[in-house]
Amino acid sequence: MALTVVAAVVLLVILWEGYRWMGRQTDNRWPGTGIELPVSTDDIIMPPAADIVGELFSDIRDGRSTLPLSVFLLKKAWFTFQEASIGFFLGSSIGLALAVLMLRWRVAERGLLPWINVSQTVPLIALAPIVVTWGRQQDLPDIVSISLISTYLTFFPVAVSALRGLQSPDAAHVELMRSYAAPWSSTLVKLRLPAARPYLFPAFKIAATLSVVGAIVGEISIGTKTGLGRAILEFAQRYAVWPERLYASVIGAAFLGLAVFGLISLVERLVLRRTGEAAV
Amino acid sequence: MSADAARQADDAAAVIDGVAMVFNAGSAGEVAALTGIDLTIRAGEFVTLIGPSGCGKSTLLRLIGDLLTPTVGTVSVFGKSAHEARMDQDYGMVFQHAGLFDWRRVRANIELPLELRGWSRADRSARSAEMLDLVELDGFGDHYPRQLSGGMQQRVSIARALSFEPRLLLMDEPFGALDEMTREYMQGELLRIWGETDTTVVFVTHSISEAAFLSNRVVVLSPRPGRIHSVIDIDLGERTPDTREDPEFFAMATVIREALRSVGGTE
Ligand SMILES: Nc1ncnc2c1ncn2[C@@H]1O[C@H](COP(=O)(O)OP(=O)(O)O)[C@@H](O)[C@H]1O
Ligand SMILES: [Mg+2]
Numbered sequence: 032m033a034l035t036v037v038a039a040v041v042l043l044v045i046l047w048e049g050y051r052w053m054g055r056q057t058d059n060r061w062p063g064t065g066i067e068l069p070v071s072t073d074d075i076i077m078p079p080a081a082d083i084v085g086e087l088f089s090d091i092r093d094g095r096s097t098l099p100l101s102v103f104l105l106k107k108a109w110f111t112f113q114e115a116s117i118g119f120f121l122g123s124s125i126g127l128a129l130a131v132l133m134l135r136w137r138v139a140e141r142g143l144l145p146w147i148n149v150s151q152t153v154p155l156i157a158l159a160p161i162v163v164t165w166g167r168q169q170d171l172p173d174i175v176s177i178s179l180i181s182t183y184l185t186f187f188p189v190a191v192s193a194l195r196g197l198q199s200p201d202a203a204h205v206e207l208m209r210s211y212a213a214p215w216s217s218t219l220v221k222l223r224l225p226a227a228r229p230y231l232f233p234a235f236k237i238a239a240t241l242s243v244v245g246a247i248v249g250e251i252s253i254g255t256k257t258g259l260g261r262a263i264l265e266f267a268q269r270y271a272v273w274p275e276r277l278y279a280s281v282i283g284a285a286f287l288g289l290a291v292f293g294l295i296s297l298v299e300r301l302v303l304r305r306t307g308e309a310a311v
Numbered sequence: 312m313s314a315d316a317a318r319q320a321d322d323a324a325a326v327i328d329g330v331a332m333v334f335n336a337g338s339a340g341e342v343a344a345l346t347g348i349d350l351t352i353r354a355g356e357f358v359t360l361i362g363p364s365g366c367g368k369s370t371l372l373r374l375i376g377d378l379l380t381p382t383v384g385t386v387s388v389f390g391k392s393a394h395e396a397r398m399d400q401d402y403g404m405v406f407q408h409a410g411l412f413d414w415r416r417v418r419a420n421i422e423l424p425l426e427l428r429g430w431s432r433a434d435r436s437a438r439s440a441e442m443l444d445l446v447e448l449d450g451f452g453d454h455y456p457r458q459l460s461g462g463m464q465q466r467v468s469i470a471r472a473l474s475f476e477p478r479l480l481l482m483d484e485p486f487g488a489l490d491e492m493t494r495e496y497m498q499g500e501l502l503r504i505w506g507e508t509d510t511t512v513v514f515v516t517h518s519i520s521e522a523a524f525l526s527n528r529v530v531v532l533s534p535r536p537g538r539i540h541s542v543i544d545i546d547l548g549e550r551t552p553d554t555r556e557d558p559e560f561f562a563m564a565t566v567i568r569e570a571l572r573s574v575g576g577t578e
Binding site: 201206210211222225 | 402410424
């Protein structure tokens with residue numbers, strides 16, 4: 032996977048610089064036509080890749096100390112990672128619990144599934160202030176509210192995929208458990224949950240990335256003092272004079288997303304190795 | 312239950328009394344799968360159900376195993392209802408496809424019913440080792456199902472069904488997916504195992520030679536709706552590989568074949 036990431040980064044840099052170069056040659060027009068490029072290639076909209084990377088190593092003031100931007104972002108990302116982790120575990124647990132509930136009671140499936148789907152059409156931007164205000168009324172620390180916003184995004188893919196996974200075993204396998212007079216709970220633990228793994232891990236990966244998105248959006252709308260969201264918000268306000276910084280912080284967010292994705296893939300590999308299924 | 316059936320019930324493994332099975336009753340897709348089935352299976356017997364495809368063999372097996380409930384009539388097993396027998400875990404089942412859990416090692420697959428019965432770890436592993444020995448798969452306990460051939464998987468599935476010494480073993484075309492050589496080998500193994508335990512076997516097949524080789528009795532079913540056409544006693548004594556070339560064996564196969572012809576079945 033590391034190789035894929037490197038290749039993707041290289042490709043991105045080539046495309047970025049290639050587009051910039053073309054834009055400068057043709058005065059921001061498609062070659063051979065008078066049609067303007069959708070994005071102009073000046074240094075504010077598209078700063079040189081080298082400057083963005085360089086920005087990662089330039090100093091920034093953090094409180095009373097100065098440190099390289101990359102280290103600064105790492106510190107912020109660690110904070111965001113904690114919020115996202117809480118969101119991920121909470122969301123995945125709720126998702127799994129909902130799936131089991133819907134599996135157990137057909138009525139629950141009919142009653143819950145539409146709401147679970149509707150829940151994701153509520154825009155996060157609208158939801159975040161509600162959660163934040165509520166959290167402050169309850170005297171909860173901001174990290175709780177942010178994690179809850181992250182939870183809201185993560186439970187969904189887990190609930191939907193887990194339900195499909197739990198329903199996936201062959202009729203013959205279910206019948207086998209029936210012939211042993213296995214109680215519902217044993218069938219769940221010994222058959223349905225293991226059978227759901229191929230559905231669960233992809234969902235966990237999506238949920239992990241979404242948990243980071245949720246945490247960052249949560250930070251931005253709550254106005255915390257720290258976290259990647261806060262950094263992005265600050266740099267966004269000074270984009271017109273210092274665009275490299277915003278791009279650099281976006282790279283930081285992307286890396287955090289990749290990191291949690293990689294973490295889940297690692298767990299998946301360990302679990303599958305334990306049961307001898309070669310990781311794909 | 313009729314008086315006659317009641318008298319036989321003492322040494323009976325299963326008594327099927329006036330059973331009919333209708334699927335999707337009252338709807339457009341209504342299927343009368345079985346009708347007027349009376350059959351007593353004695354304890355320790357090896358009974359084979361044979362008949363053309365769709366005549367209700369699997370349905371009858373599943374009625375005995377309480378995976379289906381008859382529309383009419385009763386099924387009793389070891390003197391209780393089929394449901395009670397299932398709750399008492401009297402059944403072992405083997406289907407056409409081995410149906411192993413591919414995330415479990417062979418050993419853990421065999422131990423599944425034992426786990427469900429709350430056996431201790433030590434007892435389970437002792438028993439699964441015995442079972443692996445019985446089906447001649449020692450050394451494969453730590454393999455995963457997909458690392459085994461179809462025949463080996465089917466043996467694991469038989470070991471799983473026998474691991475808790477079920478009183479009644481229900482097998483639905485368990486060797487149907489195997490090639491001829493493996494199939495004959497497995498038939499020999501099954502008879503050996505059956506001889507070493509006091510399990511009653513109800514076995515579904517549509518192979519005439521398989522029915523003749525394995526059974527004490529062959530129940531021939533006729534289709535649409537499924538009913539019992541005839542019950543043929545097979546008396547071939549101890550089975551050996553030579554049995555398959557015995558004129559007696561061919562004679563029995565011929566009796567079964569003629570019964571099947573008269574119900575419109577093809578092999
Ligand atoms: N669950 C079911 N729902 C509706 N019809 C069924 C069902 N199971 C079996 N049948 C029908 O009952 C008849 C007997 O089926 P089955 O017992 O599987 O036959 P066999 O095992 O002898 O091939 C067939 O016509 C089949 O289509
Ligand atoms: Mg069948």
